[in-house]
Amino acid sequence: LGLPYVGAGVAASAVGMDKALMKALFRQAGLPTAEFVVISKARWQREPQAVEAEIRERLGLPCFVKPANLGSSVGISKVKVWGDLPRALAEAFRYDHKALVERAVAGREIEVAVLGNHDPIASPPGEVVPHREFYDYRAKYLEEGTRLVAPVALPTALERQLQEMAIAAFRAIDCAGMARVDFFLAGEEPVVNEINTIPGFTPISMYPRLWEAAGLGYRELITRLIELGLERHRERQGRLYAPE
Structure with a gap:
């Protein structure tokens, strides 16, 4: 349709949905995943x-x-x-x-928000503290009790490592605009679980809360995402798709 839009392109969106392809690309990029x-x-x-x-x-x-x-x-x-x-x-x-x-990886559930196109940046990490054995559909949508901690206090070196790994995961699937990268943290050893190319985006969702903790409010975040979508649209308009 030739219209601008916010977020990942077709390929990154498809890979972000297919956990098998996603994890294969993570491993190719040298990122640790569960076996x-x-x-x-x-x-x-x-x-x-x-x-x-x-x-x-x-x-x-x-x-x-x-x-x-x-x-x-x-x-x-x-x-x-x-x-x-x-x-x-x-x-x-x-x-x-x-x-x-x-x-299964026994550890904490840590999430990092990523924002950008060619030069993405990562937020401080947050933590999901589920009230059930694991963060399943019921815990996410049907029951109360799960806590979202944004940001979560971690050692500086570990926080930096998580941010670098989140950006590497974002680039591994050729993502754009926004994503949330989820980790398991066993001790101080992070393992990449998955990337969400369309993360929850209500004012109380983890993605905007992490950026708010970094000093980027909800309105400003939406404005920045629109700018990133328009930037990608201008790039696509300038490309050739057949010989002149």
């Missing part, structure tokens, strides 16, 4: 014993089973005993033809 296995529904139906053996060998318990393409923690199960693995995979396959099975 994972990608399982297709067809393979699970064809050779369930081989799939379970691979998951046992590479991941162990506990592990998380997720639809590769979905958000808001829909379809995610935590597997603590092997007898629950078939049920968890069946739940994930209700939403996608492939599932991501990931080794």
